[in-house]
Amino acid sequence: MGRYIIHRVVSMVLTIFFIVTITFFLMHAIPGGPFTREKPLPEAIIKALNEKYHLDDPVWKQYLDYWKDLLRGDLGPSFQLKHRSVNELIGLGFPITAKLGMVSILFTLLLGLPMGIISALRQGKWEDYTTMFIATLGVTIPSFVLATVLIYLFGVVWKIFPVMSSKLTRPIEYVMPVIALSGYSLSFIARLVRSSMLDVIQQDYIRTARAKGLSELRVIYKHALKNAVIPVVTYLGPLAAGLLTGSFVIEKLFSIPGMGGYFVNSVSNRDYTMIMGSTIFYSVLLVVMNFIVDIVYVLVDPRIKLVTVKEG
Amino acid sequence: MDKLLEIKNLHTSFFTHVGEVKAVRGINIDVYEGEAIGIVGESGCGKSVTSLSVMGLVPSPGKVIEGQIHFKGEDLLKKSEKEMQKIRGNKIAMIFQDPMTSLNPVYTIGDQLIEPLRIHKNMDKEAARQKAIELLREVRIPDPERRLKQYPHEFSGGMRQRVMIAMALSCQPELVIADEPTTALDVTIQAQILELMKELKEKFNTSIMLITHDLGIVADLCSRIVVMYAGVIVEEGAVRDIFYNPKHPYTWGLLKSIPKVNMTSKERLVPIDGQPPDLLKPPAGCPFVPRCRYAMRICQQQHPALYSVSENHRAACWLLDSQAPPVEWDREGVSLK
Numbered sequence: 257m258g259r260y261i262i263h264r265v266v267s268m269v270l271t272i273f274f275i276v277t278i279t280f281f282l283m284h285a286i287p288g289g290p291f292t293r294e295k296p297l298p299e300a301i302i303k304a305l306n307e308k309y310h311l312d313d314p315v316w317k318q319y320l321d322y323w324k325d326l327l328r329g330d331l332g333p334s335f336q337l338k339h340r341s342v343n344e345l346i347g348l349g350f351p352i353t354a355k356l357g358m359v360s361i362l363f364t365l366l367l368g369l370p371m372g373i374i375s376a377l378r379q380g381k382w383e384d385y386t387t388m389f390i391a392t393l394g395v396t397i398p399s400f401v402l403a404t405v406l407i408y409l410f411g412v413v414w415k416i417f418p419v420m421s422s423k424l425t426r427p428i429e430y431v432m433p434v435i436a437l438s439g440y441s442l443s444f445i446a447r448l449v450r451s452s453m454l455d456v457i458q459q460d461y462i463r464t465a466r467a468k469g470l471s472e473l474r475v476i477y478k479h480a481l482k483n484a485v486i487p488v489v490t491y492l493g494p495l496a497a498g499l500l501t502g503s504f505v506i507e508k509l510f511s512i513p514g515m516g517g518y519f520v521n522s523v524s525n526r527d528y529t530m531i532m533g534s535t536i537f538y539s540v541l542l543v544v545m546n547f548i549v550d551i552v553y554v555l556v557d558p559r560i561k562l563v564t565v566k567e568g
Numbered sequence: 569m570d571k572l573l574e575i576k577n578l579h580t581s582f583f584t585h586v587g588e589v590k591a592v593r594g595i596n597i598d599v600y601e602g603e604a605i606g607i608v609g610e611s612g613c614g615k616s617v618t619s620l621s622v623m624g625l626v627p628s629p630g631k632v633i634e635g636q637i638h639f640k641g642e643d644l645l646k647k648s649e650k651e652m653q654k655i656r657g658n659k660i661a662m663i664f665q666d667p668m669t670s671l672n673p674v675y676t677i678g679d680q681l682i683e684p685l686r687i688h689k690n691m692d693k694e695a696a697r698q699k700a701i702e703l704l705r706e707v708r709i710p711d712p713e714r715r716l717k718q719y720p721h722e723f724s725g726g727m728r729q730r731v732m733i734a735m736a737l738s739c740q741p742e743l744v745i746a747d748e749p750t751t752a753l754d755v756t757i758q759a760q761i762l763e764l765m766k767e768l769k770e771k772f773n774t775s776i777m778l779i780t781h782d783l784g785i786v787a788d789l790c791s792r793i794v795v796m797y798a799g800v801i802v803e804e805g806a807v808r809d810i811f812y813n814p815k816h817p818y819t820w821g822l823l824k825s826i827p828k829v830n831m832t833s834k835e836r837l838v839p840i841d842g843q844p845p846d847l848l849k850p851p852a853g854c855p856f857v858p859r860c861r862y863a864m865r866i867c868q869q870q871h872p873a874l875y876s877v878s879e880n881h882r883a884a885c886w887l888l889d890s891q892a893p894p895v896e897w898d899r900e901g902v903s904l905k
Contacts, residue, residue: 460669466625467664468684468735469657472649482674558719559673 264550268543275539276532280322283531284315290335290526309335311528322532331536332529336522342533345518350537352424353502353514359430360438360499368442369485372449376484377476379454387446394443400505403436407509420511433510437503441495445488453484486557493549497542571638572775573599573622573743578635580614580621589847591617591630593799599743604769604776606786606807608822609796612844615779618796619745622777623662624652639743658688661736665748667728671720677704677731678716681738688739703734707764726757730764737768745777750785762789783822787811792880795819798844798855801874805881813897815875815883817860820897854886862887862895 291297291305306312310321325332331342371391375384410432411419417432424430456462457480465479466472502516515534522530553560580592592614599605607615620626622637624644637644639660644652656662661684664670672680681703682696691699697716704712707730720728729749736744746765750758766789769776778790786793786807793810795803795818803816814820821840842859845851853868854860860867866886875888887895 460664460666461672463625463627464662464664464670464732464735465672465683467623467656467662469653469655469688470683471653479672479675483672557674558676559721 264547268547271543272536272539276323276326276536277319279532279535280319281315283526283528284318286526288526290528292526309333326536331533334527334530336525336527336530342529345530346515346533346537349513349515349518352512353507353516354500355424356430356433356437356512356514357496357500357502360434360441361496363434364438364442364445364495364499368445369449369488371442371446373453373476373481373484375446376450376453376457384450388450391443391446391450394439395447397439399436399439399503400509402439403432403506403509406432406436424512433506433512436509437499437506441499445491445495448487448491449484452487453480456480456483459483482556486553489549489552489556492552493546494542497538497545500541501538569600569602571598572601572603572640573597573777574636574638575618575622576636576638578618578621578637579633580617580626580630581633582630584629587848590850591799591847592621593847593850594635595796595799595801597794597801597804599775599777601742601775602769602773603792604778604790606778606780606790606793607796608780608783608786608793610781610840610844612847613796614799615781615796616747619662619747619777619779622745623656623660624649625656654688657684657736657741658739659741660743660745661739661741663729663732663736663744663746663749666752667725667732668752670732671728673720676717676719677723681716681731681735684735684738699738700734703738704731706737706768707731707734709734725753726760729753729757729761733761733764733768737772737774740772741774743775743777745779747779748781749778751780751782758785765789783810784826795822798850799847800855800871801884802856803883803885804874805877805883809878809881813877813881815877815881815888815897816856816885817862817887818856819883821859854884864892 289306289311290309291302296302297305303312310318313321322332329343331346334340334342334345337345371387375387375391378384406417407419410416418426418429457476462475462479465475470478501519502512502514504516504520506512507514507516515537518530519534519538521527522534575595575597577594577596578592579590579594582589582591595614595618597605597607597618607618609615617626617630620630621632622639622644624647626632632645635645639655644655647655671677678697678700681700682691682693685691685696685699686693689696700716701712704715709715709727709730715723720731723731729752733749736746749765750761753761762785765776765778768774769789776789778786780786783793790807792806793804794801795810795816797818803810803814803819805813810819811823814823818840821838824838825840827837840859845855845858851857851868853866853870854863854872857863857867864886866889872884872886872889874882874884876882877888886892
């Protein structure tokens with residue numbers, strides 16, 4: 257286990273290294289730069305700006321300089337928002353996105369798991385058809401359509417929920433963005449749990465549990481559920497990383513100043529440092545989440561042993 | 569001896585979307601206290617469905633549609649699910665066929681062993697743990713304290729079946745239903761498990777209903793044998809009767825398909841040709857007709873009643889009728905006299 261963790265940490269660091277490198281060179285390969293405008297700036301200004309941000313250095317030198325800063329934890333200044341560093345911007349955007357993400361993860365699990373369980377246990381009954389109808393809609397309707405419909409109906413027509421959720425201070429402001437953000441993952445989990453639950457309740461050990469005289473509730477919640485959530489754990493890593501980094505579309509529609517917006521805008525603005533910063537941030541989050549999921553696996557399924565290839 | 573279990577005219581069907589599959593079609597079985605009875609037949613003859621009917625665990629879309637199952641004088645079919653839960657694992661326990669899949673992979677052996685003790689005997693955790701250790705010792709699992717903390721995948725097949733037996737015996741049930749308990753195990757382990765079951769039966773005076781397709785394994789453990797075919801009982805009797813004086817052509821077929829120790833390599837086993845009938849449309853007459861060398865016209869038309877051969881030996885075959893031509897069975901083959 258100890259060796260496995262060391263092994264994994266090393267490979268995580270390598271992964272991040274390659275992500276940084278590939279993103280850096282790809283980014284510089286795209287035509288245009290941070291100061292390209294529709295109406296070109298005067299030559300002298302561009303020259304001065306390039307000099308200020310060391311964009312006139314050879315790319316390999318910029319790359320090495322970037323690593324020097326990165327290793328100190330400095331993601332550099334933003335090229336677009338003057339007088340702001342990338343660290344500061346992430347520090348501003350991430351907490352908002354994370355708050356929304358956290359609530360969405362909770363919502364996804366607290367609703368998705370029971371939905372899947374109920375429809376599996378009531379297979380072929382109206383409960384099953386209802387939840388699977390909702391889940392199919394959830395998987396097929398894109399989040400921006402769902403968000404727009406929600407805003408129109410609940411925000412504009414019936415005026416139940418606020419249309420702008422920018423502050424996210426009151427619980428009521430979370431309702432619509434959370435539903436729109438977690439609609440897909442919620443439905444996905446419900447379907448995943450349903451199919452794995454249907455598989456598990458056919459297993460011999462469930463019959464054994466019943467033959468012991470356990471109540472049906474205990475059979476399901478003790479013997480079936482733990483086996484049925486194993487596939488959900490796999491999906492949990494990317495899900496958590498995805499929801500925590502937010503969605504550009506949802507943030508835009510609900511005017512939430514989170515990470516998602518920075519991420520997308522930075523690309524179209526060629527805000528080199530912001531692209532790098534948000535990519536690295538997202539990658540680290542994803543890699544760490546996957547690592548946590550692998551550890552959680554061992555806790556859920558005792559058959560899985562974490563070993564490095566050499567040990568095994 | 570008193571009757572512990574009395575199955576009367578049991579009918580169990582599966583209501584599938586293609587129609588009603590009549591898996592068990594009116595069987596009567598008595599199990600006496602302290603007795604081991606073997607239920608023998610090929611796959612799909614209704615053995616397992618019978619045992620699940622007793623447990624009240626026939627999986628959907630199956631249903632007991634007729635009959636009574638008296639356990640110590642009370643009809644189990646009239647009991648509520650709550651009442652059945654108090655009987656399952658407590659008064660009637662079950663051992664299943666495949667020990668590799670019958671234990672929950674994500675809980676420790678100890679956790680699964682103490683469960684029935686906790687719910688049926690209201691033991692506290694520590695007392696249940698002590699009892700579990702004792703049980704594992706009883707089924708000869710070495711180092712039980714350490715084994716208790718292990719998961720099923722850390723046990724071999726034979727060891728898992730020992731755990732299943734320990735689990736079945738934990739609440740000292742009066743009846744243990746063993747559904748093909750040795751089928752998934754290799755031969756030497758089979759013998760060990762049977763030996764263990766025999767020993768524990770003597771020790772706790774538990775009745776055993778042993779369900780198997782292998783006549784060889786019942787001989788040692790059971791005193792009586794019931795032979796089932798296509799959802800009905802075709803022959804029943806003491807082990808001696810079935811092995812030395814079988815009366816039903818199906819039983820003959822089963823006996824001839826057992827390999828003998830003194831067989832030469834040139835000799836071949838004699839299989840029973842053909843397939844059992846489709847229970848979606850069970851035949852009006854004897855279900856064995858298409859595979860029976862001795863079938864007569866009456867066999868096609870009417871199902872034979874159980875003819876008494878001796879006091880406890882009965883067979884459902886028209887050959888036993890006084891009007892039928894005499895057919896004699898001997899070890900080497902069957903001949904017309």
